[in-house]
Amino acid sequence: MSSPTAPWPALALSIVSAMLGACAVPPASPANENSPRLVLESFFDGTTSGHGVFINSWTGSRRSFTVAIHGSWDGRVLTLVEDFAFADGQRDRKTWRLEATEPGRYTGTREDVVGLARAWTEGNAVRLEYAVRLGGWTVDFSDVLALQDSAHLVNRATIGKWGVRIGRVELWLRRSDGA
Secondary structure (H helix, E strand, O other): OOOOOOOOOHHHHHHHHHHHHHHHOOOOOOOOOOOOOOOOHHHOOOEEEEEEEEEEEOOOOOOEEEEEEEEEOOOOEEEEEEEEEOOOOEEEEEEEEEEEEOOOEEEEEOEEEEEEEEEEEOOOOEEEEEEEEEEEEEEEEEEEEEEEOOOEEEEEEEEEOOOOOEEEEEEEEEEOOOO
């Protein structure tokens, strides 16, 4: 006689598989020979502005924002001062310091980042992975910054905890000088 609980292991495995699939890193724009290569220290040298949205994966709620980024490159470290203005009136400033460890590879720090961030170039995209202290929790970010043309970049990030996606960020950036 079979146990009435026999299907539970299969159901649990299906749920875990679905949750892990939802945590997948966002896809980058496909790189090809015609796409310009994204070089962080070139794209972000100067002023960049953008607008974006955080989307809560569980509730579907959205929190929109604008950002002004002031970047400088000293030949070794890219410093990005990010000034955020959220639609609800909150303002925030974060400062990235991304050190080039070899061509197309970086390690970085920011006030709320736990440990070191890792970034690496993949053609016209850069992947950035880091953990952030957020509301008493540490959550994992996985960003893909994809160059659209010499003046426009799209940043798509997934945010997760324990392998479960809790949100995502979509951010559209434009170099102020039009590059």
